[in-house]
Amino acid sequence: MTIFYFTGTGNALWAARTIAEAVGAALVSIPSVIGEQREYTDDAVGFVYPQYAVGLPKMVRKFIIQNTFAADYIFAVDLYAHIRMGALGEIAGLLPINYGVYLKTPWNFIFALNAPKHPETVLKTAESKLARVIEDITSRRDQRARPSKRVGGATKYFRDGKFKVADSCTKCGICAGVCPARNVELRADPGGKPIFGSSCEICYACVNHCPAHAIYSNNAMMKRRRYRNPYVALGDIMAANSGMGVSFISAFDIRPIDEVLRPMVTDFISEHWFGTDMLIRGEVIDMTKVDGFALLEKGVLTGVITYITCGSVCEITSLDSTVERRGVGTRLVNAVVARARELDCKRVQLLTTNDNLNAIGFYQKRGFELVGVNLGAIDKERALKPSIPFIGQNGIPIRHEVEFAMYLS
Ligand SMILES: Cc1cc2nc3c(=O)[nH]c(=O)nc-3n(C[C@H](O)[C@H](O)[C@H](O)COP(=O)(O)O)c2cc1C
Numbered sequence: 369m370t371i372f373y374f375t376g377t378g379n380a381l382w383a384a385r386t387i388a389e390a391v392g393a394a395l396v397s398i399p400s401v402i403g404e405q406r407e408y409t410d411d412a413v414g415f416v417y418p419q420y421a422v423g424l425p426k427m428v429r430k431f432i433i434q435n436t437f438a439a440d441y442i443f444a445v446d447l448y449a450h451i452r453m454g455a456l457g458e459i460a461g462l463l464p465i466n467y468g469v470y471l472k473t474p475w476n477f478i479f480a481l482n483a484p485k486h487p488e489t490v491l492k493t494a495e496s497k498l499a500r501v502i503e504d505i506t507s508r509r510d511q512r513a514r515p516s517k518r519v520g521g522a523t524k525y526f527r528d529g530k531f532k533v534a535d536s537c538t539k540c541g542i543c544a545g546v547c548p549a550r551n552v553e554l555r556a557d558p559g560g561k562p563i564f565g566s567s568c569e570i571c572y573a574c575v576n577h578c579p580a581h582a583i584y585s586n587n588a589m590m591k592r593r594r595y596r597n598p599y600v601a602l603g604d605i606m607a608a609n610s611g612m613g614v615s616f617i618s619a620f621d622i623r624p625i626d627e628v629l630r631p632m633v634t635d636f637i638s639e640h641w642f643g644t645d646m647l648i649r650g651e652v653i654d655m656t657k658v659d660g661f662a663l664l665e666k667g668v669l670t671g672v673i674t675y676i677t678c679g680s681v682c683e684i685t686s687l688d689s690t691v692e693r694r695g696v697g698t699r700l701v702n703a704v705v706a707r708a709r710e711l712d713c714k715r716v717q718l719l720t721t722n723d724n725l726n727a728i729g730f731y732q733k734r735g736f737e738l739v740g741v742n743l744g745a746i747d748k749e750r751a752l753k754p755s756i757p758f759i760g761q762n763g764i765p766i767r768h769e770v771e772f773a774m775y776l777s
């Protein structure tokens with residue numbers, strides 16, 4: 369899955385990142401790829417952006433029109449603060465959106481209204497909604513918005529920011545660094561202070577991130593609070609908007625295990641499982657022959673998932689990775705789920721052991737249901753395979769199997 373995002377003050381980056389971390393998607397900042405013309409191909413593609421004047425930011429609209437997206441599932445998360453009025457219709461008029469959702473977030477357009485005093489309260493509610501959005505996306509829920517030919521006000525009316533710069537400007541250059549449109553320059557004339565071009569997106573990044581609160585366009589703004597999403601660092605916004613916003617996850621290469629990869633994968637499995645025979649549901653599985661996917665980072669194997677299929681059931685037989693909290697496991701599981709769909713499987717299932725608390729949490733967060741506990745199953749397997757240790761992860765005795773399943777509609 370690839371998620372494209374556009375942000376001024378971090379809300380869209382926060383929302384896109386939350387989803388990407390949960391589902392293991394690659395994150396791509398739209399300003400970092402704007403101007404390129406490509407076909408983006410993935411199992412799923414998402415767009416996360418702030419709503420401007422009840423429509424798309426100009427750059428998001430342009431990006432969608434200039435590129436093509438080949439994906440079975442396309443979703444949009446439209447961030448708004450006060451008024452939404454069917455704004456999703458604009459993106460649905462440009463792309464076949466399978467799932468469109470609004471997300472209420474803190475207001476950043478301080479030209480018109482002050483930013484909220486307690487943005488955390490709004491973000492707490494947004495976080496709960498995002499958890500539901502993640503479930504919906506994982507289960508590929510269908511929730512279409514009515515397509516419309518209407519073009520949002522940002523594209524129609526907003527031309528340039530017409531910003532003034534107060535004497536408090538310290539010439540730090542942050543305004544130029546956060547601008548997604550490269551519309552701000554600090555030149556010797558006028559004395560190193562920023563000057564604004566004519567390609568403004570009106571994202572209000574420069575206004576809100578200026579540490580001296582020096583950028584304004586009406587006097588009322590001078591007294592208003594500045595806003596940045598409290599969970600996003602200034603450096604993250606600068607990286608996203610200055611052309612470096614392609615997440616590290618996209619440096620990963622996920623491939624089906626083939627003859628070339630097989631020896632490397634077999635070594636990897638032996639290291640993680642102390643052998644290549646695995647006992648699953650009473651049957652010995654030869655792990656040197658099973659299908660699966662390998663994840664390589666710059667050519668180095670960092671994760672492997674394997675599976676077997678029987679009729680309409682796909683069973684995950686192993687999942688291991690050498691890096692944590694970087695979406696490797698999620699990407700591998702998603703690859704198997706996508707493959708199971710291609711094979712018309714109705715169910716993806718797996719067994720883990722009672723000591724593997726990480727796996728028990730991991731699968732439940734990714735749309736798998738706990739469907740059974742086989743009491744004493746490992747005690748019985750140990751009689752057949754004495755190399756199975758007595759004490760497992762977290763110092764917990766390994767005794768039972770825990771079964772998870774995802775039902776594919
Ligand atoms: C120029 C501009 C226009 C906006 N128009 C709307 C709007 O029509 N409706 C709304 O609810 N919020 C509107 N907002 C608020 C943003 O959509 C909202 O604060 C969003 O979360 C900002 O995302 P960001 O932090 O990723 O930039 C507008 C903000 C800006 C800067």
Ligand code: SF4
Pocket residue numbers: 533536537538539540541542543544561562577578579580581582583
């Ligand atoms: S961010 Fe503010 S203080 Fe820094 S250069 Fe821009 S206007 Fe001046």
Ligand code: SF4
Pocket residue numbers: 376529543546547548549550551552564567568569570571572573574575
């Ligand atoms: S000039 Fe300011 S408001 Fe305009 S696009 Fe750049 S950062 Fe956003």
